Amino acid sequence: MTPTLRQCLLAELLGTAFLLIFGTGAVVVDEQTHAIxxxxxxxxxxxxVLIIIQSLGHVSGAHVNPAVTIGFWAAGRFPGRRVLPYVLAQLAGGLLGSGTVWLVATPGSSLGATLPAHSVAQAFGVELGLTxxxxxxxxxxxxxxYEQGLLVGLTISATVGLEALVGGPLSGASMNPVxxxxxxxxxxxxxxxWVYVAAPVAGALLGVLANRLLDPAPSAGSEPTS
Structure with a gap:
């Protein structure tokens, strides 16, 4: 049975909330304890990210990222009429997640916000490349x-973890406007x-372009299969 739009939006809201709770929450906990x-x-x-994909991916696709939603739309894999509702649900989930983290943070905490370590230009370039x-x-x-069930979630989550590990000290490795x-x-x-909105969206669109260039072109004599 195909999930309804309401179910998809709830999945995006919950998924993004938990991304912020456990992702930026880890940053806040490390600020307080230095244990992570x-x-x-x-x-x-x-x-x-792995948990969200495996638990909610079959409902909404587990985008939990406006740049990814826009990227799927640009790639022709997502209907344009759902882009804005998805982005709004993700933003609501992000605010819910950050509000939850705020409850356990010390006064003055940045709540895991991403900030350029050096120049704005460097942060933009890093976020563009990572996304x-x-x-x-x-x-x-x-x-x-290529899709092979669990391997999809493992590959995507490993990519997020690796990019956070390498790019985090430079830009925060957001890759996600929300x-x-x-x-x-x-x-x-x-x-x-603005860097963390513009750079991920631009990077996602460049990823769509690169994916098109990597896809094999249909042969001249091939017939449509549908």
């Missing part, structure tokens, strides 16, 4: 030819927020 470390934070993001690679991986492993905007809005620090 940068590697542990990266692992937390990878693990929660490009993430979107390309997602499109490749979710194609009908992951950055939600804690920024809740804590009131919107420094360079």
């Amino acid at each position: 470390g940068h590697g542990g934070v990266a692992a937390a993001f990878g693990l929660i 490009f690679w993430l979107m390309l991986i997602i499109l490749r492993v979710t194609s009908s030819y 992951r950055s905007l939600a804690p920024a809005l809740v804590c009131g620090n919107l420094t360079a927020a």
Whole structure:
């Protein structure tokens, strides 16, 4: 039975909320206890992404990221009429997740918000590149030819964890406008927020373009199968 739009939106809201609770929550816990470390934070993001994909992917696709939703639409795999509802559900879920993290954070905490470590230009370039690679991986492993159940979730979550591990010290390795905007809005620090909206969306669109270039072109004499 095909999930209704309401069910899909609820899945996106819940999935994004838990992404923020356990992802940025790990950042906040490490700020307070120093018990997790940068590697542990990266692992937390990878693990929660795997859990979300395996538990909610069959309902909504487990986008939990406006850049991914826009990327799927640009790739022709997602209806345009659902883009805005998905993005709004993701934003609501992100705010719910960041609000939950705020309850356990110490006063003055950034709630795991992403900020450029050096220049804004460097952060933009890092986020562009990370999201490009993430979107390309997602499109490749979710194609009908390559998709193999659990391996899809493992590959995507491993990509998120690896990129968080390597890119985190430079830009925060957001790759997700809501992951950055939600804690920024809740804590009131919107420094360079535009970078974490524009760069992931641009990177996702570049990933769509690269995926098209990688797909084999149909032979001249081939007939349509449908």
